[in-house]
Amino acid sequence: MRRSLLLALTLVLVATGCRKEPIYELDQVDLRPPSPDKDQLKTNEEYAAILHANLFQTGLPANALFELGQCIESIGDKELAREVLISNFMNKPGVILPTDTAMRADPDAFITDTYRRFLVRDPSEAERTWFRNLIVADPHITTELVYYAFALSNEHLYY
Amino acid sequence: MDRRRFIRQAGAAAAAAFAAPYILPSGRLFAASGGGLAQHVVLVLFAGGVRQQESVLQRYLADSQGEPYEGNVLYNMLSGAPPEMKIVYGTGLGGINPIPSVLGQSLQQQGTLFREMRAVSTGHFGGLNSLLQGNTAATQGLQQKPLNPTIFEYLRRHAGVPASKCWFVGNSIGGSVPLLNYSEHPTYGARYGANFFAPNVTFGPLGQQYLGDAKVYHPEEQLGPVYAMKAFLDNSFEHMVDAPTGIGNTAAEKADIKAFMAEMFQRTQNGAIAHPPVHDNGDLTTVGYACEVISWFRPTLTVVNLSGVDGCHSNFTGYLASLHRADHAVGHLWNFIQTQVPGMAGNTTLIVVPECGRNDDPNAIKDQNDWFSYDHSDANAHRVFGLMAGAGVQAGLQIGSEGSPVGLVTDVVPTVAELLGIKNEVLSAGLIDPQSMSLFDRI
Numbered sequence: 001m002r003r004s005l006l007l008a009l010t011l012v013l014v015a016t017g018c019r020k021e022p023i024y025e026l027d028q029v030d031l032r033p034p035s036p037d038k039d040q041l042k043t044n045e046e047y048a049a050i051l052h053a054n055l056f057q058t059g060l061p062a063n064a065l066f067e068l069g070q071c072i073e074s075i076g077d078k079e080l081a082r083e084v085l086i087s088n089f090m091n092k093p094g095v096i097l098p099t100d101t102a103m104r105a106d107p108d109a110f111i112t113d114t115y116r117r118f119l120v121r122d123p124s125e126a127e128r129t130w131f132r133n134l135i136v137a138d139p140h141i142t143t144e145l146v147y148y149a150f151a152l153s154n155e156h157l158y159y
Numbered sequence: 160m161d162r163r164r165f166i167r168q169a170g171a172a173a174a175a176a177f178a179a180p181y182i183l184p185s186g187r188l189f190a191a192s193g194g195g196l197a198q199h200v201v202l203v204l205f206a207g208g209v210r211q212q213e214s215v216l217q218r219y220l221a222d223s224q225g226e227p228y229e230g231n232v233l234y235n236m237l238s239g240a241p242p243e244m245k246i247v248y249g250t251g252l253g254g255i256n257p258i259p260s261v262l263g264q265s266l267q268q269q270g271t272l273f274r275e276m277r278a279v280s281t282g283h284f285g286g287l288n289s290l291l292q293g294n295t296a297a298t299q300g301l302q303q304k305p306l307n308p309t310i311f312e313y314l315r316r317h318a319g320v321p322a323s324k325c326w327f328v329g330n331s332i333g334g335s336v337p338l339l340n341y342s343e344h345p346t347y348g349a350r351y352g353a354n355f356f357a358p359n360v361t362f363g364p365l366g367q368q369y370l371g372d373a374k375v376y377h378p379e380e381q382l383g384p385v386y387a388m389k390a391f392l393d394n395s396f397e398h399m400v401d402a403p404t405g406i407g408n409t410a411a412e413k414a415d416i417k418a419f420m421a422e423m424f425q426r427t428q429n430g431a432i433a434h435p436p437v438h439d440n441g442d443l444t445t446v447g448y449a450c451e452v453i454s455w456f457r458p459t460l461t462v463v464n465l466s467g468v469d470g471c472h473s474n475f476t477g478y479l480a481s482l483h484r485a486d487h488a489v490g491h492l493w494n495f496i497q498t499q500v501p502g503m504a505g506n507t508t509l510i511v512v513p514e515c516g517r518n519d520d521p522n523a524i525k526d527q528n529d530w531f532s533y534d535h536s537d538a539n540a541h542r543v544f545g546l547m548a549g550a551g552v553q554a555g556l557q558i559g560s561e562g563s564p565v566g567l568v569t570d571v572v573p574t575v576a577e578l579l580g581i582k583n584e585v586l587s588a589g590l591i592d593p594q595s596m597s598l599f600d601r602i
Binding site for chain 1: 322327332340355356357358361365366368370372373374381385386387388391392393396397405406408416
């Protein structure tokens with residue numbers, strides 16, 4: 001009896017002694033806010049150049065940028081000026097927009113691409129979720145309106 | 160209810176009833192000065208550097224070129240006979256046809272003329288800043304937003320005037336003019352700024368090319384979601400930088416301004432802008448668009464900048480022509496308000512003040528008539544005049560003289576403030592020149 005108990009205890013010790021300790025690991029998470037280093041305000045010409053590139057995926061000649069800068073300068077409410085400029089660009093042929101069908105088929109991919117195009121970064125999970133919910137819930141949201149909002153955002157004014 | 164509780168509740172209710180009418184759209188409570196003298200003010204920055212000799216003193220060529228020809232080339236503004244000979248400031252070849260007067264009675268007759276005021280700066284930007292900030296702007300840099308609040312910001316902050324009721328119409332985007340619609344003062348600034356157009360650019364060929372074909376979006380179904388998405392994006396970003404804000408136009412105001420712009424592009428193409436009868440320079444076309452702004456928005460405060468006379472640095476003949484046209488512009492502006500804007504006729508005050516004068520002695524440049532040109536840097540360049548007409552202004556009054564100057568250009572801010580009922584608030588802010596006072600108090 002005593003030998004049996006000793007044997008059982010030995011077996012238990014051997015069995016538990018071989019078990020590996022669990023290792024807990026965490027994903028690398030950047031705790032900084034999005035775009036922590038964007039603090040340089042674009043000039044009117046830089047804004048117009050980047051906006052045109054984002055919408056048409058082509059550049060503008062220097063004289064056109066100078067003239068666009070003058071137009072923005074001539075309007076006191078710069079936010080309004082940008083709205084008018086964006087809506088003019090949107091009215092021109094050649095704007096390259098994803099289709100609404102493609103956006104709704106894969107909202108996450110569209111959101112990521114849009115953040116990369118306009119804000120030159122990936123969206124955070126919270127941002128992705130907010131836009132995904134909006135696109136899914138509101139059938140009136142189009143790719144054009146999303147692009148409009150990104151082009152108008154304050155973050156798009158900075159690099 | 161016990162007596163103490165009753166008194167406390169009754170007191171709170173009375174205080175709320177007293178304060179409620181003074182809570183601004185921003186939620187801020189302010190102490191009202193009392194009613195103003197006018198419902199609208201139009202301030203013309205008669206800028207570019209105007210010599211007293213060719214304006215109020217009506218000396219024409221006599222005090223500049225040594226030729227014995229005197230006369231009044233500003234006969235919409237000032238009373239006095241025009242020159243009879245050596246006419247070069249009008250239209251046609253050689254400028255021999257003076258532009259007929261627009262007003263049946265000069266503004267001098269209709270209002271009060273301060274014959275001899277003092278400018279605090281002999282430079283354009285400093286002068287414009289002193290007119291709009293009400294102080295000497297001694298530390299104001301060029302190409303820099305005003306350091307102290309402008310009259311636009313005082314008006315919007317203390318009287319709760321919406322952005323679309325506060326307009327600055329500039330004749331150019333040069334000379335840092337677009338910077339003048341609000342200051343960088345921390346307690347005022349962009350959120351109390353004025354709307355601004357340099358219409359010769361905005362609605363000129365460049366504007367037509369780049370801004371004149373805007374897609375129209377539905378304000379609720381399309382722009383509503385756009386603004387919501389922008390707000391979300393801005394919220395993510397706002398803790399990073401103090402992003403520049405707009406001047407506080409609401410969505411409805413923006414829609415109204417966009418509709419105005421579309422109308423202007425259309426009317427410009429059709430040649431239907433309310434330009435003065437003669438509109439052959441930038442000041443005159445600027446005033447045409449200023450009339451359109453006034454007609455569309457009925458602003459509480461409209462400031463219009465002119466500066467064509469600055470050609471006097473190298474062309475005295477052109478200076479005389481520009482001076483004559485600036486007078487034509489002012490006459491047209493006042494006539495338009497009286498005859499085409501029924502809601503503003505009778506309750507609008509017009510103020511016209513140069514930002515600085517010009518020198519007593521000429522520089523070395525002679526023009527096509529062999530006439531000397533004039534810069535602006537000496538004591539004579541501190542000599543200016545001031546003219547007011549309309550609501551709250553006594554007619555036929557003249558104040559001051561060549562030997563007895565009365566008034567400073569920095570008086571314009573407290574004067575506009577008095578007209579619009581915020582004088583106490585402006586003075587209490589303590590940011591205008593201590594020597595400044597309302598021109599009504601100078602009288």
